[in-house]
Amino acid sequence: MTQPDAQGFNTRAIHAGQNPDPTTGAVIPPLYQTTTFAQDGIGKLRNGYEYGRGTNPTRDSLQTQLAALEGGKYAFSFSSGLAAEDALIRAALRPGDHIVLGNDAYGGTYRLIDRVLSQWGITNSAVDMADAGAVQAAISAHNTKLVWVETPSNPMMKITDIAATAQLAHDAGALLVVDNTFASPYLQQPLTFGADVVVHSTTKYIGGHSDASGGAVVVNDDALAEKVGFVQFAVGAVSAPMEAWLTTRGLKTLGVRMDRHSSNATAIARWLQEQAGVERVYYPGLPEHPGHDLAAAQMKDFGGMVSVTFTGGAEAAKKVAESTHVFTLAESLGGIESLMNYPSDMTHASVRGTELAVPENLIRLSVGIEDLEDLIGDLEQAISALR
Secondary structure, three states: OOOHHHOOHHHHHHHOOOOOOOOOOOOOOOOOOOOEOOOOOOOOOEOOEOEOOOOOHHHHHHHHHHHHHHOOOEEEEEOOHHHHHHHHHHHHOOOOOEEEEEOOOOHHHHHHHHHHHHHHOOEEEEEOOOOHHHHHHHOOOOOEEEEEEEOOOOOOOOOOOHHHHHHHHHHOOOEEEEEOOOOHHHHOOHHHHOOOEEEEEOOOOOOOOOOOOOEEEEEOOHHHHHHHHHHHHHHOOEOOHHHHHHHHHHHOOHHHHHHHHHHHHHHHHHHHHOOOOEEEEEOOOOOOOOOHHHHHHHOOOOOOEEEEEEOOHHHHHHHHHOOOOOOEEOOOOOOOOOEEEOOOOOOOHHHOOOOOOOOOOEEEEEOOOOOHHHHHHHHHHHHHOOO
16 A cells, blocks of 8 residues: 555545544544543543643644645644744744744734734844845844745745745754745645745635634644644644534645636736736746746646736725625635735735835735636626726
8 A cells, every 4th residue: 555655645635634433434534523531530541632722633633634735744733824823933932032034924924923922022024035135134143043934925926945045044043934825735845845844824725615714833843843732732722623624624625726726826817917907917827927937846836826916006906806796805815716805905904004015006816716717707897997
């Protein structure tokens, strides 16, 4: 029989951590919707299960699945992506430590680091992560402990060289963290390029159906895994059994969904380039994108996220965002349905007025898996209103 680590991605997605139930033979492991577990005597636990905050079989299955798909030894499932990031930072850093992160990082990540953890004595520098010289200049060898990368970034779709940035981080004694939410483990596996940690909002592509919030941390280092596990247990922002079960279900179809997300997004990005009123299309699958060649080397395909700016400024962008019918105006991304987002007032409102501010004439598309002609037709009628 083929060993699990030699199996293809979709095989691992379906089978990792998913052994049939030993009691009934159920092919799909049951949902363990319980907060506590009976003990056979004081301290005599059944298979190590004691209390839901510590361990739960449903969450364990998901964590096995996540580790297998990211090529990591350990995975931890949290109640949200930000909960995962917070636990990682508290596990890895101490007051006085420093983080280098992208100057177009997700607004929630920046808010956590700059406004919450700064009160804990954590400092940060925001730079263009696609500029190796800027990254190196921002790293302070005595106190930089984390270099934080989103690639592709949210929402400017910048591409960072993971291997080169890992080397810069390691030379300074820092860890490289890659937020792999936009790419998903199907399209990109940062640990194979030298990253130390992968984080996800599993709410997005991994869950894939906009019905379960969650986050994940994946690592290879034993000591760091022990620290993350301790914070997860001690602080308690774990994924609930139902959310873990739904995320596992979604993860099994990640590969086929990402193929469709990517093909639809590529076609839409090319179509948008030809439209009057469009200033620029940000999509790494376009040959004109400055990170196209690097993305092609690091990623299996280019994903389902497209950003676009309009010559008519903020008024034009808002009009398009509020005029679609198949694309739903909403926060979040990565579900099977297509979403339209105006980051300046929505996902990135917390960084408005800072160096991380998103252009006001930009909208972000999370391209779903609907029929392509319906998606283009919807965008066409929305953009035609600008003419």
